[in-house]
Amino acid sequence: MYKNQTRNWIKHLDFMVLDVVAMQLCFILSYWLYVDFSNPYRLDGYKYQAMILVMSQLLVMLFSNNYQGILRRGRADEGVAVIKNTAAIFIVAIAYLFIVHQSAIASRMQFGLTFVSFVFIDYVVRQINKRRIQRTDAEKKKSLVLITSANLVPKAIEKLTGGEEYHDFFVSSIILLDKQPTDLSDFGIPTACLTKKAIANLSHDWVDEVFILQPEGVPLPPRLMDDLTEMGMTVNYSSAAMSAERWPITETRKLGDYRVLTSSIQMASAGEVALKRLLDILGGIVGCIITLILTIFVGPAIYAKSPGPIFFKQKRVGRNGKPFNMYKFRSMYLNAEERKAALMQQNKIEDGMMFKMDDDPRIIGSEKKDANGNPKGIGNFIRKTSIDEFPQFFNVLKGDMSLVGTRPPTMDEWEKYELGHRARMSIKPGITGLWQVSGRSEITDFREVVRLDREYIEHWSIALDIKILVKTVKVVLKRKGAN
16 A cells, blocks of 8 residues: 655644744743743733744744755755744745734843744754654655666666655665666665576565566566566556556555656555554554553463463565564464474465464363363453454554454464565555454465455555454354464
8 A cells, every 4th residue: 555645734733832832932032031931822912922933933934945855955954944934934934913903012122033043942842853753764664665777876876866856765776778788886775686586585575565666668577567466566657558457556655766657556645545544553552551461461371371471573575575573462372383383284275375274182171172162261352352462552553463454473374475466565564454354264275365354455544444343343253263
């Protein structure tokens, strides 16, 4: 799934909010210095002045480009930008006060002190926020694969990663359309020629997006486009690739200094993505609280039957092939992974792309049977009730997973994926999803799992997520399809 490019005024909303807060802090500070140490908002004149400052800031934000390229600015350039921004706000505020004949409503000296102090404080606040973003954005940057010819690589790298604009991606590898390999080691980016192996690697490496820069007079191999589309890859391509009608054009945007056409298995607006993340955070908080309560009761029961860690951590494959650690309550004995190979013949999933079996002996307490011969150990109980999944709410809060998505495969399952299978990981994996509420363990054909996951991605909406969450609660309460 591809998230629409955020508009500039939304993308730098944190800087805007901090600027407004900084202005009000300067307003209070100047009042304390010039008038007295009390609350300026208790006086109508100063309260009115504070409102004028906020409105002036919002107008300047709306009609200026002061935040454009803010993350790429040097210290000197940022100082100039802050001064220009402050001057514009000052002019708008003064002009308004004179137009409405309210120029004497509050102390002019205190008004001036506000702007002078704002220049210094806002400059410091912006620098601190930029450092915070630069520290945290390293892990959030997207992995971009460049597909082009060798002679276009130097200019492409410069235009993609250079300039003053801040980029939320890095070029992770280069695939050359040239038949002969070329030495591009100076760029320090893994490079390969376009081969079946190179395309196969895309289905197993961490790749968020692909950018095809088509050379003049060089047609794109039809199979390349088919393979990328089958993988559900988000593809950006230059205008020369428009003749390839097999790719639906869904958005035009900027990628570095290039204007590109972008196609993806699904498009989501910035607002929709933000709303989904908000739903994840709220659900994650509630889920983590429930997990802590469950730990008090489930933890001792697990440890009593199988001494060892209460929680199970496993490397899984997340969105676009990026690995992460997924957490669960441990429902299996400590040697479960070692015993898996010996049990593969009893796998219910016909093509071996996932592992499911009846009466799994690796489950804690599974040797204990009821009158009907069904296992009734503590491990079977927490799996049947889906209690083992609750620690994944921590993954949701971290941002590795979502409440609703596609189930993340294990590393060995991921290695078996064919091109068409990769599409199910084009979105963030979830605790629950469409195929889980459509049968869970009853579905034994992996192709049906892929079909349902792709159906979810292509028709995704917040309403669909809520519908699946409601269905999940019903399925869990009825203990239907769990194994």
